[in-house]
Amino acid sequence: MGKAQKKTGKGRLDKYYKLAKEQGYRARSAFKLIQLNKKYSFLESARCCIDLCAAPGGWLQVASKTMPANSLIVGVDLVAIKPIPRVSTFAADITTTHCRNLLRGELKDWKADVVLHDGAPNVGTAWVQDAYSQSELVLMSLKLAVEFLTKGGTFVTKVFRSVDYNNLIWVFNQLFGKVEATKPPSSRNVSAEIFVVCRDFHAPKTIDPKFLDPKHVFKDLAASAPTGDKGSNANNVQANVFQPEKKRRRRDGYGDGDYTLFKAVGVADFVRADDAIAVLGSVNRMAFETEEEKEWAALDITTTDVKANFDDLKVLGKGDFKTLLKWRTALREELGLDVKTKHADELTEVVEITQDVDEDEQIQQELERLNAEASARTKRERRRANEVKQRTIQRMQLQMTAPLDIGLEQTDPTLALGSEDVFDLGDAERGLRKKGGVSDFADRDDDESDEEAESEEESEEEEVLDTDEERERKTQALEGDLDGLYDAYRERLAERDAKFKVKEARQKNKEREEWRGIQEAKSDGSDDEGDEEGGWDEMQKAKTRNDDSSSDDSDSDEGEVPKVSRKRPRPVEGDGKPSKKVRLLTKLEEPKTVSRTSRATDVWFSQDLFADIDGLSEEGEEGDEDSEDEDTESQFGGDEEVSSSSKGRVSPLSDEDDFEVVPQEPDDTEMWDVEGENEDEAKQNHIRKHGLLTAEAVTLAQQLVNRQKTKTDLINDGFTRYSLNSKDDLPSWFLDDESKHYMANIPITKEAVSALRAKQRALDARPIKKVAEAKARKKFKAAQRLEKAMKKAEGVTQTDDMTEREKAQQVEKLMRKGLSKGKKDKKEVKLVVAKGANRGLKGRPKGVKGRYTMVDSRMKKELRAKRRKEKEIKKRKRP
Numbered sequence: 018m019g020k021a022q023k024k025t026g027k028g029r030l031d032k033y034y035k036l037a038k039e040q041g042y043r044a045r046s047a048f049k050l051i052q053l054n055k056k057y058s059f060l061e062s063a064r065c066c067i068d069l070c071a072a073p074g075g076w077l078q079v080a081s082k083t084m085p086a087n088s089l090i091v092g093v094d095l096v097a098i099k100p101i102p103r104v105s106t107f108a109a110d111i112t113t114t115h116c117r118n119l120l121r122g123e124l125k126d127w128k129a130d131v132v133l134h135d136g137a138p139n140v141g142t143a144w145v146q147d148a149y150s151q152s153e154l155v156l157m158s159l160k161l162a163v164e165f166l167t168k169g170g171t172f173v174t175k176v177f178r179s180v181d182y183n184n185l186i187w188v189f190n191q192l193f194g195k196v197e198a199t200k201p202p203s204s205r206n207v208s209a210e211i212f213v214v215c216r217d218f219h220a221p222k223t224i225d226p227k228f229l230d231p232k233h234v235f236k237d238l239a240a241s242a243p244t245g246d247k248g249s250n251a252n253n254v255q256a257n258v259f260q261p262e263k264k265r266r267r268r269d270g271y272g273d274g275d276y277t278l279f280k281a282v283g284v285a286d287f288v289r290a291d292d293a294i295a296v297l298g299s300v301n302r303m304a305f306e307t308e309e310e311k312e313w314a315a316l317d318i319t320t321t322d323v324k325a326n327f328d329d330l331k332v333l334g335k336g337d338f339k340t341l342l343k344w345r346t347a348l349r350e351e352l353g354l355d356v357k358t359k360h361a362d363e364l365t366e367v368v369e370i371t372q373d374v375d376e377d378e379q380i381q382q383e384l385e386r387l388n389a390e391a392s393a394r395t396k397r398e399r400r401r402a403n404e405v406k407q408r409t410i411q412r413m414q415l416q417m418t419a420p421l422d423i424g425l426e427q428t429d430p431t432l433a434l435g436s437e438d439v440f441d442l443g444d445a446e447r448g449l450r451k452k453g454g455v456s457d458f459a460d461r462d463d464d465e466s467d468e469e470a471e472s473e474e475e476s477e478e479e480e481v482l483d484t485d486e487e488r489e490r491k492t493q494a495l496e497g498d499l500d501g502l503y504d505a506y507r508e509r510l511a512e513r514d515a516k517f518k519v520k521e522a523r524q525k526n527k528e529r530e531e532w533r534g535i536q537e538a539k540s541d542g543s544d545d546e547g548d549e550e551g552g553w554d555e556m557q558k559a560k561t562r563n564d565d566s567s568s569d570d571s572d573s574d575e576g577e578v579p580k581v582s583r584k585r586p587r588p589v590e591g592d593g594k595p596s597k598k599v600r601l602l603t604k605l606e607e608p609k610t611v612s613r614t615s616r617a618t619d620v621w622f623s624q625d626l627f628a629d630i631d632g633l634s635e636e637g638e639e640g641d642e643d644s645e646d647e648d649t650e651s652q653f654g655g656d657e658e659v660s661s662s663s664k665g666r667v668s669p670l671s672d673e674d675d676f677e678v679v680p681q682e683p684d685d686t687e688m689w690d691v692e693g694e695n696e697d698e699a700k701q702n703h704i705r706k707h708g709l710l711t712a713e714a715v716t717l718a719q720q721l722v723n724r725q726k727t728k729t730d731l732i733n734d735g736f737t738r739y740s741l742n743s744k745d746d747l748p749s750w751f752l753d754d755e756s757k758h759y760m761a762n763i764p765i766t767k768e769a770v771s772a773l774r775a776k777q778r779a780l781d782a783r784p785i786k787k788v789a790e791a792k793a794r795k796k797f798k799a800a801q802r803l804e805k806a807m808k809k810a811e812g813v814t815q816t817d818d819m820t821e822r823e824k825a826q827q828v829e830k831l832m833r834k835g836l837s838k839g840k841k842d843k844k845e846v847k848l849v850v851a852k853g854a855n856r857g858l859k860g861r862p863k864g865v866k867g868r869y870t871m872v873d874s875r876m877k878k879e880l881r882a883k884r885r886k887e888k889e890i891k892k893r894k895r896p
């Protein structure tokens with residue numbers, strides 16, 4: 018378990034872990050300080066440094082290495098720190114006065130140039146709670162820092178991005194000249210930690226104790242936020258509804274006179290509330306108690322589900338909250354509480370009765386209304402895309418990512434990051450406005466004047482819409498809002514998680530392969546799935562959309578059309594949109610080939626030889642006709658290359674005038690689908706690369722080959738309970754989840770698994786290239802030697818100077834040489850032990866012929882022992 022966690026989780030042994038090991042640092046965190054110091058250079062000149070929360074001592078090691086000799090370095094932690102040269106350490110809790118006294122004792126009259134703090138409470142419970150204690154610890158470390166820091170000194174602290182973050186930064190700014198938040202590369206992206214480097218300590222004579230009081234500093238967050246919709250409390254209740262899995266802590270304690278944990282209200286409070294979501298997020302139960310409420314309970318729209326949901330709101334999921342909000346919308350309309358709708362209805366009625374509008378005018382009005390709606394929609398989309406683009410740029414510039422799953426990000430002026438909670442109220446609001454607005458949310462406009470103008474525009478729009486449309490829009494707005502938030506969440510996930518991006522891309526590829534048919538059917542551009550994709554792709558799309566719209570709103574395809582198409586307008590369909598088929602044709606290579614062939618034909622038949630032959634002129638004419646066709650085709654395509662090639666030809670139609678509109682004939686002939694072909698090729702490549710690599714694939718293949726399965730079986734197997742689920746109108750987060758887990762298991766067989774294993778073993782057993790090459794070389798040389806020997810032997814047999822016997826002897830000798838391994842047999846070297854008469858002998862010992870080596874007696878013994886051992890090993894190996 019532990020091991021698996023280490024590989025994938027935070028404890029992953031990354032390059033910094035290895036580097037730390039290599040360089041003898043006790044913790045990988047040492048590199049964070051190295052990188053921070055590289056950026057701000059505060060250690061080189063420091064003479065005294067205090068490291069608060071220093072165990073196991075990585076930072077202390079860095080300080081000791083980097084700071085000048087004879088500097089004073091003091092480390093403190095809850096746990097004891099193993100000794101480090103030039104560093105004095107002690108164990109204490111930095112939040113206590115005992116620790117402060119010990120520090121005072123260590124420093125005596127000295128003041129610290131640098132105070133470091135990398136503390137992390139060892140809580141490991143809910144993130145929110147962790148973050149809270151972390152913030153407190155930061156404040157405690159600041160308290161020590163301000164006491165011990167010298168004027169102009171530096172305080173480096175780790176802060177977690179949480180709701181308290183801004184408050185901490187504010188406090189730092191009061192006490193230091195320069196405050197910068199940064200995330201060193203060695204800090205993992207998944208980690209919510211940020212390092213704040215506060216330089217140029219003001220060292221004021223007195224510091225308002227409130228600055229260092231957690232109760233005051235963190236309480237301010239709630240206090241400073243405007244009461245009502247945008248307070249942290251409101252944020253929390255919002256979050257409780259949009260992201261019910263993550264319950265928020267109430268940091269600000271109980272409200273005045275509100276000292277109970279369990280809260281129950283009447284359903285009417287929810288129905289009549291201005292901020293329905295706030296009510297949903299803050300109470301435990303709603304009951305149908307009054308007469309009026311009981312009447313509501315009896316209505317058809319009040320299903321048993323709705324009643325059950327009201328019974329215990331704290332256990333509800335996002336979907337349940339959505340049901341309740343829909344129910345409320347429906348009820349409000351029935352009760353006539355939705356003033357705007359009613360107003361619109363009344364207006365419509367009055368117009369109908371008093372004015373006898375003629376039909377043309379009605380159509381005109383309708384058209385205008387639709388146009389206004391369309392332009393408002395475009396505006397909204399553009400604005401959304403702009404927002405996304407802006408955010409992306411900021412993040413990319415800062416190379417920063419935020420915690421994956423906390424959903425509690427705050428506006429960060431230092432980092433210029435926006436308030437983009439996963440399911441943030443702001444997002445919700447914006448999302449709703451974009452979708453057409455729900456009155457509850459529309460009420461909560463922020464100050465931005467353009468936003469206000471837009472919402473006014475939208476509210477005007479709303480008045481014109483009839484009740485059904487209104488209801489539909491509200492429902493869509495709610496769903497769109499939740500989907501939008503989910504998309505934003507995925508977007509962020511994609512940004513910070515490279516693996517996720519790869520997975521997304523793979524997923525997309527898979528979809529394309531599996532559902533090519535559907536994609537083709539969607540060639541009208543209404544790629545719903547694409548809309549649902551979050552993350553990087555979505556952002557890119559948004560960017561493109563935005564760029565297109567900013568360059569030319571009226572025709573977003575304009576950018577893709579080659580210049581020549583301006584001269585030759587593309588054929589348009591009735592609705593004025595360029596036909597997709599036309600776009601497809603631009604990629605066709607076919608016309609080029611045709612044109613080339615006919616040009617070659619022209620050249621060929623232009624020879625004098627063919628001058629007088631009848632029928633050629635007709636052919637030429639035919640050719641012209643062809644060229645006309647080609648031109649028409651190239652016009653369809655608007656392909657510059659194609660048209661230029663046709664321009665080169667001797668044809669009356671190659672004139673510039675030909676760029677006049679040529680009406681497009683309905684084309685019934687089936688075109689060569691280049692895109693399809695590419696896809697096929699891609700698929701083939703995929704198969705070539707990934708072929709029968711999984712046990713499932715091998716199982717199926719074996720079954721097919723062994724006739725255990727037929728095509729019909731395969732088709733039938735395709736119809737599982739998973740295959741016929743409709744994906745219409747389902748939110749993207751739901752579909753995503755389904756695509757991961759809701760699928761049929763393809764059975765695998767033992768045989769398939771062992772076949773795969775055997776294949777792998779064979780692959781493993783294959784000699785490496787170099788060995789194979791060496792073997793081949795050896796073989797080749799042997800063949801060469803043999804051939805040479807045979808030639809020589811032939812020469813010997815043909816000579817007359819030798820007797821038959823001599824010839825035979827010679828041939829045998831040659832062949833032996835040819836078959837030998839090539840290397841001349843090494844002459845044996847005789848070992849002569851230098852003992853007795855041979856001791857200290859210079860020159861050849863007596864009675865020794867050939868090559869010899871004088872050796873120590875020991876060497877001979879060792880050689881013998883070695884041979885003996887080898888023999889024994891061989892013996893043992895034999896069965």
Ligand SMILES: C[S@@+](CC[C@H](N)C(=O)[O-])C[C@H]1O[C@@H](n2cnc3c(N)ncnc32)[C@H](O)[C@@H]1O
Nearest residue numbers: 070072073074075076094095110111135136137
């Ligand atoms: C991330 S580690 C510090 C690593 C250190 N910077 C290094 O490079 O080795 C956080 C440390 O904070 C310590 N810590 C947490 N709360 C503390 C407290 N109240 N007083 C002192 N140390 C504390 C923990 O014991 C832990 O060793």
